[in-house]
Amino acid sequence: MKLDGRNRPLRLGEGRISGYLSVGLGTLSVLAVLCFMFPDFLTTPSLRAGYDLSVLRTLLAAGMVFSAAFGLLTFALNRQKRLGALGLLLTCLAMYLGGSSVQVGPRYDAPGFIGLDWFILDLLASAITFIALEKIVPHRRDQPILRPDFWHDSRYFIFNHLAIGIFLFVSVRAVPSLFSWSVNADLQGWFRSLPGLVQFAVILVTADLMEYATHRAMHEVPALWRFHAVHHSVERMDWMAGSRLHFLEPLVTRTAVMLPAFVLGASDTPLLCYIVWAGFQAGLVHSNFGLEFGPLKYLVATPLFHHWHHGSDKEAIDINYAAHLPVIDRIFGTYHMPPDRWPEHYGVVGDPLPKGIWRQFLYPFQRKAPAPPPV
Ligand SMILES: [Zn+2]
Ligand SMILES: [Zn+2]
Structure with missing residues (x-):
């Protein structure tokens, strides 16, 4: 398998794992805060009806804590400083917007919505479940998580969830x-x-x-x-x-x-x-x-x-x-x-x-x- 720099296998200690985790969780934290602020535009009505707000706030707080911790770890490893800085910046932005205690925004009679909540929850659940399964019993051992075309397919994942x-x-x-x-x-x-x-x-x-x-x-x-x-x-x-x-x-x-x-x-x-x-x-x-x-x-x-x-x-x-x-x-x-x-x-x-x-x-x-x- 031909692998360029972005697709190299992730290795412990080089700062890419913590950097990607920091940026990923920081991005999801910002998006989650926006879902709280604009529920009628950014959340799925049938899912919204079943949400327990205190559970979601705890999940958001955990996402921000881990994003900041992974960002700091990336700096401590003295590698991938750009990823670490971006992760910390995103966490600060989520905090600035209100963090886990953000107020639920006013209700509008929105004509349509974007399924941002569905994207966040399914991405978290799928990534945790399937990356664990693929690491425990891989079919192709030499295939890295960020294999070629991973980012191409993740665009489809984003599009199909938001739509x-x-x-x-x-x-x-x-x-x-x-x-x-x-x-x-x-x-x-x-x-x-x-x-x-x-x-x-x-x-x-x-x-x-x-x-x-x-x-x-x-x-x-x-x-x-x-x-x-x-x-x-x-x-x-x-x-x-x-x-x-x-x-x-x-x-x-x-x-x-x-x-x-x-x-x-x-x-x-x-x-x-x-x-x-x-x-x-x-x-x-x-x-x-x-x-x-x-x-x-x-x-x-x-x-x-x-x-x-x-x-x-x-x-x-x-x-x-x-x-x-x-x-x-x-x-x-x-x-x-x-x-x-x-x-x-x-x-x-x-x-x-x-x-x-x-x-x-x-x-x-x-x-x-x-x-x-x-x-
Ligand atoms: Zn077919
Ligand atoms: Zn298929």
């Missing part, structure tokens, strides 16, 4: 109004009377059948493949790689996946459990986590299963479309998971995609270059 308002608008407003004709009160009443675990299982199976159908269509219909190719252009798998999705892809797939739950009128708790599980599994299956999960790998989608989907080796093309249950691929004849091997290479076969998030957004809309004339 949650658009995704929610489509799934919570547009879908119900478009599919209101499919609602049957008797069916919904019966489904809601089922135990939560049964509802969860039905949501999981029906959502994955929809995922299978849309995902397979994206591989087999050339015009749709150009959108999905953005996701497959990932050449190094880790927890951040799954974020690389063309902006329009999650709009379509999330709508399709949530449709059965809407028609069935699923209760809130099983639906929420499904959303949390789906989010966790999406991070897990892309991660550089080498555990093969024994016989469990035949039951639920694991990194081994989805890494094969991303493989560019000949045997890995157009297989393993399911997001949760490999048995769906077995039923439709697209299952491929050798028990003891991982794919050698990842990425798209043929023309490489352009680099850069905006070029990749435009890529599906550009006409393909004409084939060279026959010689």
